[in-house]
Amino acid sequence: MSEASPAKAYTLHLGVIALLFVLSFLLPEYYHGLLARIMVLAVFAMGYNMLFGYVGLLSLGHAMFFAAGLYGAGLAVIQLGWNVPLAFLGGIACGAVLALGIGLLALRTTGVAFMIVTMMFAQVFYLLILYFATWTGGDQGMVVPQPARVLSFGATALELTNPTVRYMTALALFSIVLLVTLAIVRSRYGRVLVAIRENEERTKMLGYDTFSNKLAAVVISGTICAASGAAYALLFGYVGSSFASVQYSILPLLWVLLGGAATTLGPLIGTLFMYYVIDITSGYTSAYLLIVGIALILLVLFFPKGILGSVRQRWLGWLP
């Protein structure tokens, strides 16, 4: 992999952000709303990619970080009456603290054991949501009231239920996380993460504290996922336990694998691809998951590194 000049890398990413901005004015109403949702969930995938793609740690429990943000923000509004910015920060903080705790425990394992331990923790988190149904709404979940979903700046109030406001808020979150991710992977710290992924023992011998670096990566990853969850609760108004189920731990893995692990734009491509395949095929058959499965098999066979991963391998070696 050759190294892209900073200008080239940032131009590409800013170009993608600009394209998404322009699309806001061009897309039909339905796809406009869908893309807002996809951008929020692509942030979830970017958080997952940070750990899976760059550190090589395969977690099957990231739904708990997404759900920590979702419930952190949602409950802050519903139960505590916090305003949107505070609730959003509260959701992120929940995810960060949870990721720190889980990281400290789960990073004592590696490989398959790490996968199982994260899955078990996520299952505990999921069952806790059901157990404390009085506050969490259990398996039915809760609605974040529409009047509370307002961003106020002095006398100006922006309703997050307005499609344009929602799209632009999702785009703002997506853009910030994309640029932060790009900055991290291009930084010295990002290279250490890749070194750990490639050969942890050698990295240790070079004098790096791999545990601390991995722990930081878990926290960053969990925090990004929580930001996505918090945004989801506030933008779309629903907080529910299905988002903490194992399905939502597997989904970001699929999105990242499809788009290209360890590529900064891969999570967006993967999430977009999956969403559109499901949306289009479900219009023709109730066996749409079969088609999704076949599409996944074909992709793995012909693009084993995912869409952008294969593009990088074959044509654009400089892609970050």
Next chain:
Amino acid sequence: MADRNGFFDLSKTALTRRTALKGLAAGAGLTVAPGFVRYSQAQSSAPIKIGFQSHRTGIGAAYGRWYEKTTAAAVKAINAAGGINGRQVEVIIEDDGTDPGRGAEVVGKFATQHKTDIVFGTLFSHVVIGSAPAAGENKMPYFVVSEGHHVASTKLNRYVFQPGITDVKSQIQSMAPWIAANAGKKVTQIFPDFAFGYDHRDYLPPALKAQGAEVIAQIAIPPTESSFTKYFPQIPAETEVIYHVMVGPAVLTFVKELGEFYGSNRPQLFGFIDSLEATDINSPGLEFLDGSHFWEGSPRYAQADDSEAQKAYRAAVGIDDNGAAVGDPKDVSTAAHMFGCWETLYVVKKAMEDAGYKGPEDRAKLVEATEALTAFAEGPEHPQGPKTFNGKIHQCFGIQNISKVEGGKLKVVHKTKIEDGLYEAEGDYTTQAL
């Protein structure tokens, strides 16, 4: 108005009375011209589009399939009778995967892509709650057939209605008088440890207490449990009635193990048929249920005193006397719930006609017209029975059936009164802005 050179001259466009009259006459003539008539008819005769949010896949698939069949039958009957406001009804189906996230997307898709007039038909509570914000934001009337208490709790929004099936709080409350009078005064509840079970956990004790009976033990079973024997010793010896609402595939194991635990000397059993919807009551392992009682919204088996409306409804939907698909006795229906689709569509028809509904611009009028409804008489449009409707909480209240398992069939032994299930309103949707 053209000058002598043939150019259009704005300075000479002052209208004379004669010109104005000519123009008006020409305009009036155009409106009655054949081309315009065709256009008007095309506008007014365009079908009313109903977005059906169906559980085609996921945990609710068995319900989804029968909800679709009932909906298709109701729409066929409505269209054959002239449609709604003279317009045919078209149903557009989207699968929500029984997932609340996808459910919200589907509601958005109906509103912004299919541009349906309403969204209809959702059953599972978490999908309803997950989709409700999207319905409210899109100002899309959302008619659910869920039986959950979430609509009547007034925690959703003004666009969500449940006018075709009684909610679970009312159902439970209306069971209490019969249980206390006929089954026993000391009741032990066994329920799944999640929301469906919590409705029963929370609403049954006060209802029984009001009837002079009591819940002496509540046993919550984790949703992940696959064997139940270890919980049965927790059932107090003095229990006269076991009230069970286990759901999902585990119910067969639950009943079998309960039978092994008690043998022939068991307390009375009372359950909600939700546990066994789309399941043959004669399945191996369910023999222990013989002689026990169940709640049924609408009876699965044809009854001797079925009304003509009930018979016509069953024939239209295509279920035989055993509540299975005509021609396929193994395809057991979800009869206790699916009538709600039929009745909801007739409520929509009534409300649209009352509102003079013409298109999506009249959605607010449709909401107000629905809220103004108060009662639905038993008949072809409401074959399950009469109902009252509370427009403030967007919820209907109907009669309930208590059926006994006898000779491998469910026989209705008691019908509750509407008043048995009424409760104080917990809020008022009509105070919310449209």
